Amino acid sequence: MELPGVKKNDVRILMNVCPYTHVRQLTVAGQSHSVLPTGPYTNQxxxxxxxxxxxxxxVETKPGDxxxxxxxxxxxxxxxxxxxxxxxxxxxxxIQ
Incomplete structure (x- = not known):
């Protein structure tokens, strides 16, 4: 997963089971911050x-895996x- 400019401290990885499908899933979430000053841009x-x-x-995956x-x-x-x-x-x- 490409995360340009994102520090590893700004990323969380969580493993859970979906309550609807009962499928084990891995979620990567975080926040990226702009290093440029705010203002109108022509192209960003x-x-x-x-x-x-x-x-x-x-389904058999454990966090240690x-x-x-x-x-x-x-x-x-x-x-x-x-x-x-x-x-x-x-x-x-x-199809019936």
């Missing part, structure tokens, strides 16, 4: 303020997923 390509991104992780590193404005999340399960073929649902 960077967004500032609150940000949040949520991704689904395997996740490694987060931030270097040069890039946050990298590595999730240990274990052995893959057998692939299931898609099953068609008949």
């Amino acid at each position: 390509e960077r967004r500032f303020g609150y940000f949040s991104r949520t991704v689904v992780v395997p 996740i490694v987060a590193n931030m270097e040069d404005g890039v946050l990298t999340l590595s999730v240990a997923t274990g052995v893959p399960t057998a692939r299931e073929e898609p099953q068609e649902i008949t």
Whole structure:
């Protein structure tokens, strides 16, 4: 995840289970601050303020299975997923 100008102290990573879908998810949230003075701009390509991104992780994932590193404005999340399960073929649902 690219987070230009964001310090690692301004980022939180939380793991929870969605109360509606019961899917385990990882949320990265934080706030970026402008280093430029306020005022009217002709063109501003960077967004500032609150940000949040949520991704689904395997249900058996524990917080210790996740490694987060931030270097040069890039946050990298590595999730240990274990052995893959057998692939299931898609099953068609008949429309009534």
